[in-house]
């Protein structure tokens with residue numbers, strides 16, 4: 001931890017990749033860790049265009065449940081530590097796989113949302129996007145003004161990431177001198193590949209995770225524990 005704290009103090013350009021683990025202490029279940037969401041659901045059943053085409057109501061019931069859970073959640077000390085980090089380093093880019101919006105609510109400003117935003121609804125016909133914070137939604141599935149049903153503005157398995165977001169994430173990962181990978185199993189691509197891009201570009205990599213992952217033996221420093229404890233500790237002056 002001491003060595004990692006020193007790297008952070010001397011870093012000029014930091015990038016962080018977060019996953020569902022950073023929101024776990026806000027009460028939002030992860031996908032694959034112990035007690036993760038996917039344990040009780042199959043990803044193929046819910047987070048794919050095919051699933052939505054087959055069962056739009058079932059998919060919306062799941063997202064409406066997640067939106068309602070997230071609406072009641074608060075950013076935790078892990079989120080807040082990354083807001084503090086943004087004020088400490090000359091250049092900080094926060095890349096997140098999360099769709100919960102908690103990094104924005106915590107107060108970070110430079111956020112790259114790789115997998116979209118659960119608070120955005122997108123029309124399946126005219127493509128119009130709108131922010132909708134209602135939780136729960138008054139009726140499911142929600143409808144666009146044009147009459148067609150709306151889908152969650154998130155990236156589903158098999159769908160491409162938003163091109164501008166991916167380019168920003170690649171740039172930040174290849175130009176940083178310190179890369180933090182926080183609360184992610186890093187098994188979902190291409191997001192997980194950003195860690196390798198940062199390493200190849202010469203950055204030091206620090207992992208923060210409550211469990212060991214396939215990255216733990218590859219990174220320069222793997223800090224084991226909850227992000228809500230480790231991150232504030234890492235930033236302690």
Ligand code: APR
Nearest residue numbers: 019020021024030031032033097183184185210211226227
């Ligand atoms: N602090 C730090 N890490 C934690 C904590 C915590 N309090 N709680 C859980 N973790 C770790 C778990 O050990 C696990 O490695 O967070 C990681 C969560 O991994 P996943 O559940 O796979 O979530 P994530 O990596 O974000 O999934 C990536 O997969 O389902 C898709 O689109 C979805 O964005 C998601 C993507």
